[in-house]
Amino acid sequence: MSATDGGRDPLTGEAPQAVLDEARRWWQTDIIDIHPGEIALRGYPIQELIGNVGFVDTIWLMLRGELPTRAQAALLEAALVASVDHGPQAPSIAIARMATTCGVPVNGAMASAINVLDDIHGGPGEQCMELYLEVDAELEGGGDLDEAARLVVQRHRDAGVRYLPGFGHRFHPLDPRKHPLLALVDDATADGVVTGRFAAIGRAVETAINVGRSKPIPMNVDGVTAVIYCELGFTPQHGRGVFILARSVGILAHTVEQLAQGGRIKGPVPKSIGYTYTGPARRPVPHEREP
Known part of the structure; x- marks a missing residue:
């Protein structure tokens, strides 16, 4: 900068202090100093x-x-513990183990696993929180909880949603994590740690889902942890993120175990089982084809 340009930046035309202020604002954070x-x-x-x-x-x-508070931290910790692992058949865990047998290091195996924790495998907790918040919005200004839950459930069914997030499980007739976690929420409600509003909403949604069903569809771990995260004031995005934090522990454990076990290029099933081919039968390549 020269005396003739008034001390301004020759590229931007801004005064030095303005440039410095912009640089300081480029990354702003309330998190760490x-x-x-x-x-x-x-x-x-x-x-x-x-x-x-x-x-x-x-x-x-x-x-x-x-x-x-210690009570808030204890309830959050319970939800995190419940989400740590669900066996090597869980896609994220299986991917971590397969990646490890392909020679990928720990960070790569964990990243590969975490990358599949999207809407289908990893997202139902966040989606269930959104469902509960939708019921909560229906209750603004008063209203009947059971009717609000019924309206929201029907709205999702009318939109073509087949499986409501947070309810039912392809492996467990009754998710063993449901009742212990709900009991902790009830205790926290009795102690004034949380209001119990979302525990009531979760139960009302479960009731609405099962009206007219001979075989009930119970709340699963995503449904009950969604209750906890809503009760604690977390956003749905937080819900997805803290689930990923919890499951990362299981992913790490399986990655390290597979490293110790060894193995090379393991696929999703043993070689002896193979897979089912559904394409055309063997056929010759034609010598003449249309131009």
């Missing part, structure tokens, strides 16, 4: 958090801006 020899998460010095605050508390702090 670091300087040489200093790290603070949401204003808390890292050296004071270490040894005094647990990992679940830190998840809450990073996402919500403040530390949770």
